[in-house]
Amino acid sequence: MVGQYDENLLSDMLPIYYAKLFPQNVFCRWLSCGNYPQPLGNRELSFTLSDDVYLRYLSINNQKELQTLFQKKCPYKLDIGAVYNTKPSIGRHDSIILARELVFDIDLTDYDEVRTCCKEAKVCGKCWKFMVIACEIIHTALRDDFGFQNILWVFSGRRGIHCWVSDHEARTLDSPGRSAIADYMCLITGGENQNKKVNLGNDNLHSSIRRAINIIEKYFKELLEDQEFLSTTERLSTFLKIIPDETLRHQIEKVLDKMPTSSLQRWESFVDIYNNYCKENVTAIRKMKHLIEEIMIQYCYPRLDINVTKGFNHLLKSPFSIHPKTGKVSIVFKPEFARDIKLDEVPTIYTLLDDASPENAQHQTNMRTAVKNFQEVVFSLEKTEALRRKKYGGNSMEF
Amino acid sequence: MDFNIRRKSTRTAISGSLIETYPHDLQMYKVPPTENITLQEFENLALERLTLLRTLATATTLKGLRLYSDEFTDFILSELKNNGLKYYVKLCEKSGCGSLETDLQARRKDHIAHFILRLAYCRTEDLRRWFITRELELFRMRFITMKAEALDAFFKINNLYYTNISDEEKSDIIINLRESTQHQNIEHMKFYKVKFYEVLDLVRSRKVFIKGGYAYIPHKDFISVLTAQYRTHLRQSLAIASQHLKEIEQDERIVCLLKGLHQSYSGNDYSDSKVVVPIESLDSLSLKSFPLCMRQLHEQLRLAHHLKHGGRLQYGLFLKGIGVTLEDSLRFWREEFTKIMEIDKFEKQYAYNVRYNYGKEGSKKNYSPFNCLKIINNNVGPGECHGCPFRHSDSSNLKNKLKGYGFEPQGISDVVDMAKKGHYQIACSKYFDLVHGTSIGLGINHPNQFYEESQKLQKGDIKIEPKKEVKNHSTKVEQTDLEDIDFDENLIKI
Numbered sequence: 038m039v040g041q042y043d044e045n046l047l048s049d050m051l052p053i054y055y056a057k058l059f060p061q062n063v064f065c066r067w068l069s070c071g072n073y074p075q076p077l078g079n080r081e082l083s084f085t086l087s088d089d090v091y092l093r094y095l096s097i098n099n100q101k102e103l104q105t106l107f108q109k110k111c112p113y114k115l116d117i118g119a120v121y122n123t124k125p126s127i128g129r130h131d132s133i134i135l136a137r138e139l140v141f142d143i144d145l146t147d148y149d150e151v152r153t154c155c156k157e158a159k160v161c162g163k164c165w166k167f168m169v170i171a172c173e174i175i176h177t178a179l180r181d182d183f184g185f186q187n188i189l190w191v192f193s194g195r196r197g198i199h200c201w202v203s204d205h206e207a208r209t210l211d212s213p214g215r216s217a218i219a220d221y222m223c224l225i226t227g228g229e230n231q232n233k234k235v236n237l238g239n240d241n242l243h244s245s246i247r248r249a250i251n252i253i254e255k256y257f258k259e260l261l262e263d264q265e266f267l268s269t270t271e272r273l274s275t276f277l278k279i280i281p282d283e284t285l286r287h288q289i290e291k292v293l294d295k296m297p298t299s300s301l302q303r304w305e306s307f308v309d310i311y312n313n314y315c316k317e318n319v320t321a322i323r324k325m326k327h328l329i330e331e332i333m334i335q336y337c338y339p340r341l342d343i344n345v346t347k348g349f350n351h352l353l354k355s356p357f358s359i360h361p362k363t364g365k366v367s368i369v370f371k372p373e374f375a376r377d378i379k380l381d382e383v384p385t386i387y388t389l390l391d392d393a394s395p396e397n398a399q400h401q402t403n404m405r406t407a408v409k410n411f412q413e414v415v416f417s418l419e420k421t422e423a424l425r426r427k428k429y430g431g432n433s434m435e436f
Numbered sequence: 437m438d439f440n441i442r443r444k445s446t447r448t449a450i451s452g453s454l455i456e457t458y459p460h461d462l463q464m465y466k467v468p469p470t471e472n473i474t475l476q477e478f479e480n481l482a483l484e485r486l487t488l489l490r491t492l493a494t495a496t497t498l499k500g501l502r503l504y505s506d507e508f509t510d511f512i513l514s515e516l517k518n519n520g521l522k523y524y525v526k527l528c529e530k531s532g533c534g535s536l537e538t539d540l541q542a543r544r545k546d547h548i549a550h551f552i553l554r555l556a557y558c559r560t561e562d563l564r565r566w567f568i569t570r571e572l573e574l575f576r577m578r579f580i581t582m583k584a585e586a587l588d589a590f591f592k593i594n595n596l597y598y599t600n601i602s603d604e605e606k607s608d609i610i611i612n613l614r615e616s617t618q619h620q621n622i623e624h625m626k627f628y629k630v631k632f633y634e635v636l637d638l639v640r641s642r643k644v645f646i647k648g649g650y651a652y653i654p655h656k657d658f659i660s661v662l663t664a665q666y667r668t669h670l671r672q673s674l675a676i677a678s679q680h681l682k683e684i685e686q687d688e689r690i691v692c693l694l695k696g697l698h699q700s701y702s703g704n705d706y707s708d709s710k711v712v713v714p715i716e717s718l719d720s721l722s723l724k725s726f727p728l729c730m731r732q733l734h735e736q737l738r739l740a741h742h743l744k745h746g747g748r749l750q751y752g753l754f755l756k757g758i759g760v761t762l763e764d765s766l767r768f769w770r771e772e773f774t775k776i777m778e779i780d781k782f783e784k785q786y787a788y789n790v791r792y793n794y795g796k797e798g799s800k801k802n803y804s805p806f807n808c809l810k811i812i813n814n815n816v817g818p819g820e821c822h823g824c825p826f827r828h829s830d831s832s833n834l835k836n837k838l839k840g841y842g843f844e845p846q847g848i849s850d851v852v853d854m855a856k857k858g859h860y861q862i863a864c865s866k867y868f869d870l871v872h873g874t875s876i877g878l879g880i881n882h883p884n885q886f887y888e889e890s891q892k893l894q895k896g897d898i899k900i901e902p903k904k905e906v907k908n909h910s911t912k913v914e915q916t917d918l919e920d921i922d923f924d925e926n927l928i929k930i
């Protein structure tokens with residue numbers, strides 16, 4: 038359905054979208070809050086124009102300037118950068134980054150070695166479930182472990198999700214802090230030449246990992262069926278390579294090979310064989326105590342682009358920016374409803390601006406919901422900020 | 437961080453206040469020293485701490501010892517003892533809060549030396565990283581070995597007040613603590629709540645339970661909090677120091693010294709050489725590549741066919757360091773000595789010493805050539821001509837000697853001036869430039885380093901055969917490259 042719209046129409050439609058539908062007011066309030074105590078003007082915005090020209094170090098002082106800039110440049114894509122000590126500009130080499138939301142970027146292309154329904158830019162309801170799991174695991178960790186409250190979840194416009202943490206503590210976190218959080222969340226490591234990408238050691242599982250496993254378990258059967266992780270010879274052989282113990286591997290191979298192709302059944306047999314094997318081989322369990330969990334994580338745990346999280350000045354697509362290829366709006370969603378997102382119900386600029394489109398009504402509603410979700414996060418952020426400033430008396434605690 | 441360097445010590449701090457300044461063996465170096473010290477002490481303290489830091493680096497990278505293991509600590513302590521750094525042994529073995537004069541003096545030296553090295557190591561990001569990594573290792577090691585009763589004092593002195601969580605709170609999360617803490621038997625431990633960013637190393641490696649932005653740590657893990665604070669503090673201080681270098685470096689003597697420090701000798705002990713130097717080339721080498729202390733020993737030996745014990749030791753070990761084999765060495769000494777004595781006497785009285793130097797007699801220790809520090813601080817008695825000529829010669833003698841070598845007057849007076857002021861190693865550096873017609877301003881800390889730098893400059897000038905077999909199994913790897921190794925300070929773990 039993307040194909041039925043003409044990308045060339047974008048340059049005519051974008052000014053209307055920005056003027057009428059883009060939540061400019063909330064957007065500016067969100068950034069202002071995230072900038073505090075620096076003025077809004079110290080935040081870097083960047084535009085990608087129709088001809089792929091990339092404009093960095095733009096900035097706005099208020100909503101009016103944003104509207105003017107939108108109309109003048111008509112960006113195909115809008116990105117948000119960091120907060121500087123001055124108005125950002127290319128020429129200034131003395132500018133220092135003072136703050137930046139803690140961000141996470143999860144993209145389905147990083148799942149290509151496990152997802153079987155789609156590849157690369159493609160995405161469907163089946164593989165969206167990976168995003169649902171990712172969202173739940175990361176959100177829970179940010180909220181429960183790190184105590185963050187102002188967490189914004191945004192659909193990236195095509196095949197992934199972004200997360201923005203605006204709590205003061207997160208915004209002003211230094212880079213060792215960011216990278217420690219990224220490492221804390223990152224369980225899958227290793228490249229093409231490593232088959233087993235998760236190693237949880239032999240001690241107790243850390244509380245956060247156990248919690249993540251519980252979340253994955255809720256979806257695991259579904260995913261086994263959807264993705265058929267073990268159903269073809271090829272997938273089975275990829276799976277077998279993860280198993281470190283040769284004897285066990287051969288046992289499993291023998292059994293699974295002769296079984297019906299159902300991944301769920303094969304998985305259950307694998308678990309049985311593993312458990313029996315460990316009962317008989319006390320030494321084996323020491324080497325692969327958490328093998329089941331490790332494999333589940335390898336197949337389902339969030340695959341973060343940790344460099345985005347670690348970096349301070351990585352530009353990230355703004356909420357409500359349009360994806361130039363799909364025309365889809367980067368909607369804000371509530372993490373608890375991530376499951377309910379239907380990709381073809383995500384509003385596009387074409388359907389929103391075309392009264393005659395059959396999806397128009399539905400998309401209008403979804404757009405309104407998305408804006409409302411955005412508002413809720415921003416209002417709550419404003420509240421926490423006000424409290425915090427009151428508590429610490431103006432700007433005495435700042436930078 | 438201003439060091440006022442005076443020739444004569446005009447120390448303002450007196451012991452009475454030392455106990456207030458230095459109440460504890462373990463310091464976090466928050467306040468820079470303010471007293472005046474002599475340049476000589478400045479140099480010594482710097483080199484001694486460098487020895488300590490390089491020993492730490494050696495322990496992990498060359499010896500492959502696990503950080504903070506017993507073997508690690510033992511190695512450090514024994515190296516410190518070997519280098520005669522008693523006050524560091526004292527500070528590293530069991531930190532406490534004694535108040536003896538020796539305690540206070542050790543802390544004072546520790547304090548000043550730390551700040552001097554900041555100046556030497558703030559120059560580039562690589563140096564800063566190396567320095568921070570080493571200082572953090574040192575800090576952790578000392579914290580771990582601290583006496584139990586000194587621990588509370590340490591927290592008090594550094595205003596680290598934390599209250600442990602209630603038993604109720606603990607029992608609510610006991611399962612999580614058990615799962616997520618890296619220690620056994622946590623039931624009996626008190627737990628403390630700190631912000632997660634105070635223990636990033638534990639967060640990163642998932643070795644701590646975190647909830648609502650707080651990390652729950654037992655007392656043992658406080659070292660993570662402290663090292664994190666200390667690391668941040670060091671990072672910032674080094675950044676500031678690097679911005680103020682210009683002001684500090686208005687004194688040329690300090691520039692020379694500081695620049696030399698980080699590239700200088702102190703860790704490499706030159707006890708094994710990679711090349712073989714034939715004794716036939718020693719005459720020409722002594723002109724072109726020997727530091728003055730060795731050149732004068734060589735000349736003395738040729739002239740008098742004899743050297744006293746101190747000279748034989750200093751020169752013999754140096755020769756070993758540049759690559760003279762034991763066989764050659766024996767031949768070399770024999771040829772000279774037998775010009776004035778019977779071969780029998782030589783074999784009975786002197787050959788033993790030569791073999792001893794090579795670790796073939798006595799304790800069979802592979803002795804290292806002396807560094808400048810040791811040579812400069814050596815006692816040189818009547819009739820002896822070892823030691824450092826810049827320290828152990830009268831100005832007029834030194835001047836005459838240099839004149840005799842045919843150097844131009846301006847260069848000679850530069851060298852002699854530095855020596856007169858007590859900057860022996862800087863004088864040595866100027867001598868180096870005089871010999872080579874350069875103006876490098878090398879920081880000299882070891883005669884063998886002088887030699888090697890010289891050889892690098894004149895590569896190809898002399899015949900050097902690659903060594904055929906490695907004789908000593910305790911071969912030392914070249915350590916001058918240590919600081920090029922990429923140490924990641926983030927990898928520090930208990």
Ligand code: SF4
Binds near residue numbers: 824
């Ligand atoms: S400073 Fe060192 S190398 Fe130079 S003469 Fe003295 S001892 Fe020898």
Ligand SMILES: [Zn+2]
Binds near residue numbers: 164165
């Ligand atoms: Zn799919």
